[in-house]
Amino acid sequence: MDYKVVIIEGNAKQSEKIENIIRDSDDFQLAATFGNVAAAVIQSKIFKPNLFLLDVDNTLNISAIPEFLKNYPNTILLCMMERWNPDSAERCNELGATGCIINPVHAEEIIEAINIFNKRGSNKPAEVIAFFSPKGRSAKTTLVANLALSLARESGEAVGIIDADLQFGDVPIFFDAEPESTIVEAVRDVKILSPLTLSPYFMQVVDDLYILSSPRQPELADLVERENLIEIVRMAGNLYRYVLIDLPSGIDSFVMGVCEFADTIILSGMIGTGFEVKHMRRSLELFQGWSDYGKKVNVIFSRVDPCNEIEQNRLSNELNYPVYAILPNEYLLMSAANSGRLLERNELSSSITKYFDRIAEGLIK
Amino acid sequence: MAGIENNAVITIFSTVSGVGKTLIAVNMAAELAKLGHSVCLFDLDLQFGDVCNYLKISPQFTISDAQFSLKNSPKDFQAETFLTTYKRGNVSFSILAPPKTFTETYKIQASFIEYMTSKLNYFDFIIFDTAKKFSEINFTALNLSTIITFLCVGDFVPAIKNLKIGYDTLVKFNYDENKIRLIQNRSDSQKLILTEDVEGVLGRQFYHNLPNDYMSAKKSIENGCPLVLSDSLNKFSESLKILVAKYTNQNFEEKIEEESGFFASIKKLFG
Ligand SMILES: Nc1ncnc2c1ncn2[C@@H]1O[C@H](COP(=O)(O)OP(=O)(O)OP(=O)(O)O)[C@@H](O)[C@H]1O
Numbered sequence A: 001m002d003y004k005v006v007i008i009e010g011n012a013k014q015s016e017k018i019e020n021i022i023r024d025s026d027d028f029q030l031a032a033t034f035g036n037v038a039a040a041v042i043q044s045k046i047f048k049p050n051l052f053l054l055d056v057d058n059t060l061n062i063s064a065i066p067e068f069l070k071n072y073p074n075t076i077l078l079c080m081m082e083r084w085n086p087d088s089a090e091r092c093n094e095l096g097a098t099g100c101i102i103n104p105v106h107a108e109e110i111i112e113a114i115n116i117f118n119k120r121g122s123n124k125p126a127e128v129i130a131f132f133s134p135k136g137r138s139a140k141t142t143l144v145a146n147l148a149l150s151l152a153r154e155s156g157e158a159v160g161i162i163d164a165d166l167q168f169g170d171v172p173i174f175f176d177a178e179p180e181s182t183i184v185e186a187v188r189d190v191k192i193l194s195p196l197t198l199s200p201y202f203m204q205v206v207d208d209l210y211i212l213s214s215p216r217q218p219e220l221a222d223l224v225e226r227e228n229l230i231e232i233v234r235m236a237g238n239l240y241r242y243v244l245i246d247l248p249s250g251i252d253s254f255v256m257g258v259c260e261f262a263d264t265i266i267l268s269g270m271i272g273t274g275f276e277v278k279h280m281r282r283s284l285e286l287f288q289g290w291s292d293y294g295k296k297v298n299v300i301f302s303r304v305d306p307c308n309e310i311e312q313n314r315l316s317n318e319l320n321y322p323v324y325a326i327l328p329n330e331y332l333l334m335s336a337a338n339s340g341r342l343l344e345r346n347e348l349s350s351s352i353t354k355y356f357d358r359i360a361e362g363l364i365k
Numbered sequence B: 001m002a003g004i005e006n007n008a009v010i011t012i013f014s015t016v017s018g019v020g021k022t023l024i025a026v027n028m029a030a031e032l033a034k035l036g037h038s039v040c041l042f043d044l045d046l047q048f049g050d051v052c053n054y055l056k057i058s059p060q061f062t063i064s065d066a067q068f069s070l071k072n073s074p075k076d077f078q079a080e081t082f083l084t085t086y087k088r089g090n091v092s093f094s095i096l097a098p099p100k101t102f103t104e105t106y107k108i109q110a111s112f113i114e115y116m117t118s119k120l121n122y123f124d125f126i127i128f129d130t131a132k133k134f135s136e137i138n139f140t141a142l143n144l145s146t147i148i149t150f151l152c153v154g155d156f157v158p159a160i161k162n163l164k165i166g167y168d169t170l171v172k173f174n175y176d177e178n179k180i181r182l183i184q185n186r187s188d189s190q191k192l193i194l195t196e197d198v199e200g201v202l203g204r205q206f207y208h209n210l211p212n213d214y215m216s217a218k219k220s221i222e223n224g225c226p227l228v229l230s231d232s233l234n235k236f237s238e239s240l241k242i243l244v245a246k247y248t249n250q251n252f253e254e255k256i257e258e259e260s261g262f263f264a265s266i267k268k269l270f271g
């Protein structure tokens, strides 16, 4: 594709650098360069550009994003920054920009960014969903893996799973995948990464689904600190519309910090002795003080028998909190994970796939 | 060739949740008590412990109260004040209950577990039930142990991977392999994966296999009565009794020789 580019960059030196990159590439055609954002919004019309490169180190330029979208609705708007700034990036995404990159050095970076953001889906902020099973013993990863597949298919947008179950993560097994890098390397490098350079740390398991694996050995878990992980999550939000985080069991500052950051929390438990409901009720108390508690925290029980509305209501009453969804005891689910053949979900009974599809529908924003 | 001397500490550990740690811890405590030993069971699943749930008891004091008391009046500290007794018929054993709130759990120090163990070492047996993870508390428990029961269930590939990682980590961290007993729970349940294959992955044979006994386990938990104390015969109890017998007497060291695994034989080679 041939891109007609308008550059908006106040810094003359930087502006020249980008101009040169654009001129040297066959994929691009330089339409105009502006130092002033207001002028760019009005005067770019005559060039009929299809790509804006907007310097967002200047916050004034960020506030002009809605003007651009109004005047040039089908144009790609790439925001550029000298160093990765998650706050500005999130602001740009909220306002509807296509995506954010570090000031490019090669034309290929711009092409790659356009492809990634195109795959990511609509120009909306990412939805971060944390999966947490306080006591353990739940079908948490089964839920994460299946919901990710359903979400990707139903939304048509990109989904990323971050396996933050640091000691015992098993997301790759569910997809029969052997990732080359893990969350340990990602957090180690986080200070020098941007979405584009973070992307190869994820492994693509299907078209629209990517995973970042947990540490290879439990003792490496200590290397993953909460703040760094949250930075990775925020960065991943620029690559994927949905970022699913698989958390370890047990209550600690790591888990609570990630939950606080997430937009949605899925608390999962598996019915067995009945004491699971009691454990879940205690866990819910931890979130009670949060302002968005009722909206943000969703409880899902698996292995519910009989798996019907009456039982769901009974569990809700016992929990004193609405149970968001229930899942049946499904032997087929286990055998799919055992063989790593989760991806061939048509093999699963369509009835169980429907459960996940329905939950995914509710999570699509 | 002596059996376990008094003051043995047995940890029930696993790197997978829901494998039956608590059920086995409770029944092992009850069986040892039934045999006439004095037993204290520590519930070290500090946040979501099930020991008191499975025994239907409501402890007055917890480990948190104990730690608090030691801090505030060390001179008057009496470890047994904070234990709860479970009694059924003429069998009884003690329990150190987990904290009641999460906030209290953060404050429990690993060194306090060590302290309580030393204060209570007049018990013939101390049993630790644990939560699934490598934590300072669990490492302390493992360090204090005479026997580490590493509990496995071999029916789910992701779980087997985590058992393998868990066992290898124990070996890597230099826990004496003679101390570690691999025990398979629910060994006879309908499985998609063969026991030999699980053993192959782990690189070591199971020391003991416990059968699946769904109805008995369910009933036992509902009634708050350990299976080994119930009147009705059940296969889980029979098998658990054999395990306890293996742990407590017969030619313990000889057993170890034949059960020792791959790593142990390597160690022997290099002396
Ligand atoms: N041999 C068995 N036969 C039948 N049911 C069993 C057996 N062992 C355990 N169970 C059942 O499995 C469930 C989990 O057991 P338990 O709570 O002892 O596991 P756990 O390892 O302590 O779990 P957690 O990691 O959650 O603490 C219980 O419902 C228990 O009754």
Ligand SMILES: [Mg+2]
Pocket (backbone or CB within 6 Å): B021, B022, B023, B045, B049, B050, B129, B130
């Ligand atoms: Mg337990």
